[in-house]
Amino acid sequence: MAEAGFVPVFWHWIVLGVVFITVEAFVPGAFFMGMGVSAVLVGGTLFVVPSMDWKLQLFAFAVLSAISIALARRWVRSTPIASDRPLLNLRGEQYVGRQFNLLEPIVNGSGKIKVDDSIWKVRGADCPPATRVTVTGVDGTVLLVKPADPAP
Numbered sequence: 001m002a003e004a005g006f007v008p009v010f011w012h013w014i015v016l017g018v019v020f021i022t023v024e025a026f027v028p029g030a031f032f033m034g035m036g037v038s039a040v041l042v043g044g045t046l047f048v049v050p051s052m053d054w055k056l057q058l059f060a061f062a063v064l065s066a067i068s069i070a071l072a073r074r075w076v077r078s079t080p081i082a083s084d085r086p087l088l089n090l091r092g093e094q095y096v097g098r099q100f101n102l103l104e105p106i107v108n109g110s111g112k113i114k115v116d117d118s119i120w121k122v123r124g125a126d127c128p129p130a131t132r133v134t135v136t137g138v139d140g141t142v143l144l145v146k147p148a149d150p151a152p
Contacts, residue, residue, distance in 0.1 A: 007054055013043030013061075030076050034068030092120075092138035099148045105129045106145075113143070 020036030042061045046052050087093045095115060103119060104112040106127045113122050113133065124133065124145040133145040 008046075008057060010043045010046040010050070013039045013046060013057070017043060030072035031069055034072045035065045038064035038068050090138075092141065092143060095120075095135045095143060096137060097135065099132055099134050100145075102127060102129050102131045102133060105131075106133075113145070 017036040017039030020032045020039060024030070024032040024036060038061055041064055042057055045060065046057060100113040100115060102111055102122070103114045106122065106124055109123050109126070111122050111124075111127070112119050114120075120143050121141065122133065122135075122143045122145045123139065124136075125147065127133065127147055132148040134148045135143050136146050137144040
């Protein structure tokens with residue numbers, strides 16, 4: 001007894017693979033690339049073996065997708081993209097080493113400084129207002145500071 005309904009042929013898988021690879025261009029992360037390559041491989045296999053059952057096609061696609069996605073994720077993690085501005089999206093880290101005057105005194109370890117057009121919370125040793133401090137680190141959105149060394 002023949003099964004009724006849609007039965008995929010090789011070019012369906014090829015088209016699906018091209019769609020996934022195209023989606024990858026807009027949603028980077030190697031997820032859709034792995035699925036696209038898997039679909040193309042299933043399409044190529046189906047071209048060579050046209051009698052392959054649709055259940056086996058889906059199983060092969062699922063297994064190949066899982067393997068290729070895992071391999072792609074491992075590769076992406078092991079080859080980070082080098083940047084000429086590594087602190088671009090780490091705004092607080094950009095201020096480490098710079099000196100500022102306290103806007104509000106540091107009382108009980110907490111105060112504020114003005115950096116360009118922003119006011120930042122700071123944590124450090126208690127100091128009076130207008131004290132010159134050096135940013136030594138970042139803890140979330142709080143800058144860690146210490147009193148600046150006096151100019152020689």
